[in-house]
Amino acid sequence: MQTPTPDAASGHPAAPSFPESSPHEPQVRPWELELLISGAVVFSLLQLPGWVDGQYYRTRVHADGGTFLGAMMLYVYIKVALYTLIIFFLTHLAARGYWVGLIGLESVYPRGINWDNTTYGPVSTELYRRWMGRIQSQIDAADRFCSVLFPLAFSLVSLCLYSLLVMGLLAGVAYLASKGMGVPAAFAPVFLGVGALLAVLPAMLLLLDRRYGPAAKPDGPAHRGLRGLAAAVYYLSAMPAVGVMFITLYSNARRGMRRPMLMAGVGLLFAYVFAHDVMIGYGLLRVGGSPFYPDEAGEMAVTGAFYADQRVPGEVRERAPFIQSEVIEGPYVRLFIPYVPMLHGESLPEQCPGVRPVNEGGVRIGRAVPVEPGRTGALLACWTRLQPVALNGKPIAPAFRFATDPETGIRGIVAHIPVQGLPAGQNLLTVARAPRTAESRRRRPEKPEPSYIWFWL
Numbered sequence: 001m002q003t004p005t006p007d008a009a010s011g012h013p014a015a016p017s018f019p020e021s022s023p024h025e026p027q028v029r030p031w032e033l034e035l036l037i038s039g040a041v042v043f044s045l046l047q048l049p050g051w052v053d054g055q056y057y058r059t060r061v062h063a064d065g066g067t068f069l070g071a072m073m074l075y076v077y078i079k080v081a082l083y084t085l086i087i088f089f090l091t092h093l094a095a096r097g098y099w100v101g102l103i104g105l106e107s108v109y110p111r112g113i114n115w116d117n118t119t120y121g122p123v124s125t126e127l128y129r130r131w132m133g134r135i136q137s138q139i140d141a142a143d144r145f146c147s148v149l150f151p152l153a154f155s156l157v158s159l160c161l162y163s164l165l166v167m168g169l170l171a172g173v174a175y176l177a178s179k180g181m182g183v184p185a186a187f188a189p190v191f192l193g194v195g196a197l198l199a200v201l202p203a204m205l206l207l208l209d210r211r212y213g214p215a216a217k218p219d220g221p222a223h224r225g226l227r228g229l230a231a232a233v234y235y236l237s238a239m240p241a242v243g244v245m246f247i248t249l250y251s252n253a254r255r256g257m258r259r260p261m262l263m264a265g266v267g268l269l270f271a272y273v274f275a276h277d278v279m280i281g282y283g284l285l286r287v288g289g290s291p292f293y294p295d296e297a298g299e300m301a302v303t304g305a306f307y308a309d310q311r312v313p314g315e316v317r318e319r320a321p322f323i324q325s326e327v328i329e330g331p332y333v334r335l336f337i338p339y340v341p342m343l344h345g346e347s348l349p350e351q352c353p354g355v356r357p358v359n360e361g362g363v364r365i366g367r368a369v370p371v372e373p374g375r376t377g378a379l380l381a382c383w384t385r386l387q388p389v390a391l392n393g394k395p396i397a398p399a400f401r402f403a404t405d406p407e408t409g410i411r412g413i414v415a416h417i418p419v420q421g422l423p424a425g426q427n428l429l430t431v432a433r434a435p436r437t438a439e440s441r442r443r444r445p446e447k448p449e450p451s452y453i454w455f456w457l
Contacts, residue, residue, distance in 0.1 A: 035100070038093040045086045052078055053277070057316035061338070061410050068342055070171040072278060074164060079273045081160040084266070088153035092146055099142035106135050148249065155246040156266065162238035170194050198236060205233050299428075299452045302326065306453040308336075308407075316408045319343075320451065321431045327456050332416040333429070335453075336403065337387060339411045340434050344383070347435040352382035376402070383413065386435040391417065392428055419457055429453040 056075040063071050106112070112135040115125055132138075174190040209226055216222040234240070294301075304310040305320040321337045348355060355378050380400055389396055398415035405412070417429075433448040 035093065035096055038089050038096065042086065042089045042093060045082060045089065048082050049079060052082065054316075057318075058409055061316060061318040061340075061408070063341060070167070073167055076270065076273050076278065077160050077164050077167070079277060080266070080269045081157045083269050083273070084156050084160070085153055088149050092149045095142055095149070096146050099139060099146060102135060102139045102142060106139065109135075112136075151245045152249055155242045155249065158242040159238055159246070162241060166198065166236065167195070170198075201229070202233050202237060205229050296449075298449055301452070302454050303452075306451065313407075316410065318410055319434060321453065323429065323453055323455060326454070328419055331420065332418055333455060334414065334416055335389070335398065335429065335431070336405060336410075336414045337400075337412050337431060338405075339413070343434040343436065346437045347386065348379070348382055350437055351386060351435060352378075355379050355382050380413065387432045389415075389432075390430040392422075393430075422457055424457050426454055426456050429455065 052075070056071065060068060060071050113129075113132070115129055118125065120128065173194060177190045205226070209230070212222050213226055216226060234243075237243075303320075305317045306322050307324070307326055308322050309325045311317065311322075318338050319340055321335060323336075324334050349357075356375055380402075384397070384400055389398060396417070398417050400413040400415045403412060403414040404410070419427075429452075431451045431453065433450060436444075436448075
């Protein structure tokens with residue numbers, strides 16, 4: 001312990017001197033740059049999930065059954081990668097700040113905790129002193145923790161992005177296979193089947209190599225087969241990109257609960273994104289609620305999704321028809337009914353056999369070829385017959401035209417319904433839900449409730 005020495009000028013004891021820096025503080029101070037980078041990255045990453053949501057919602061409105069599955073998988077993987085980066089960089093920022101705090105504390109109190117000046121009893125003091133250790137050991141542990149976080153986050157995100165590339169190739173193979181078979185519905189089984197096969201290959205290699213590898217003769221049939229399988233798994237598992245980093249971390253990690261907890265954390269992220277952004281987003285999962293307030297009030301509800309001026313800017317509700325406002329001030333009610341590729345694309349040709357496609361879809365180079373009016377007229381007649389409209393309980397047949405909503409990019413049909421002669425006060429537009437296929441009706445025979453759109457004059 002340093003003893004104050006008398007000041008020559010005043011005769012009073014001089015302030016004790018302490019070392020200017022901790023022996024554990026680096027001479028070159030990269031942690032300042034690390035903190036700056038982590039803060040900037042965290043701030044930037046926090047803006048991205050909302051942007052990804054908007055892009056996904058704008059994309060899925062144009063997706064049919066096959067491309068919708070691919071878009072949803074891509075969305076889930078990107079959100080998981082973003083959340084992984086956000087969690088790791090936030091943790092790194094907090095841990096590096098804790099490390100800086102420990103270094104500053106050590107520079108002021110180089111002896112660390114003064115146990116003689118605490119009020120703990122002897123048993124507690126002995127236990128806490130052994131468990132807490134010296135302040136230098138805490139500094140080293142925090143530094144090691146921060147140094148491992150960066151490569152671990154990079155490895156996990158790289159694996160997600162690499163699997164996205166593999167999924168993209170699978171989607172291309174499944175799309176070509178379904179086109180070749182002439183069965184669009186075959187996309188999902190082919191995609192999931194080939195994906196399951198690729199997922200089984202690493203486990204198959206592990207079992208076969210452990211079982212037959214030790215006894216396989218060099219350059220023999222079994223050895224060559226295992227080498228070929230190992231080479232395939234090497235490239236399919238993104239080892240050229242992240243193998244050295246990931247296996248270094250994995251092989252040096254202590255055995256115990258850390259590995260299962262890491263895998264469980266990644267699994268929980270996938271489950272959260274799927275439940276929160278997919279299931280809840282589609283209304284297939286509900287959390288909370290009140291026993292005396294209906295989740296779906298039907299005809300007794302005024303639903304904001306049915307009014308353009310009540311929607312969140314940029315919000316995409318691809319299945320909800322809508323009008324301009326609750327209170328109509330002009331001479332017309334503008335009714336927009338969205339086109340849902342997963343529903344209309346399958347039910348229209350099934351329930352209206354005479355309706356022919358108006359374009360081939362897929363990738364097209366060059367300008368669109370005009371379609372003769374007869375085909376578009378037949379398509380409109382089929383659509384409006386399957387999705388009828390009623391005003392104040394009476395069926396009406398407004399003149400619909402094809403249109404694209406400029407705010408969200410949703411395609412659909414639009415009609416302008418005159419309000420002249422309607423009673424002052426409340427009025428009700430009833431729009432049938434998008435038609436379903438025979439298979440969908442067989443699985444769910446109950447008829448879906450129509451959309452009730454109230455408006456006032």
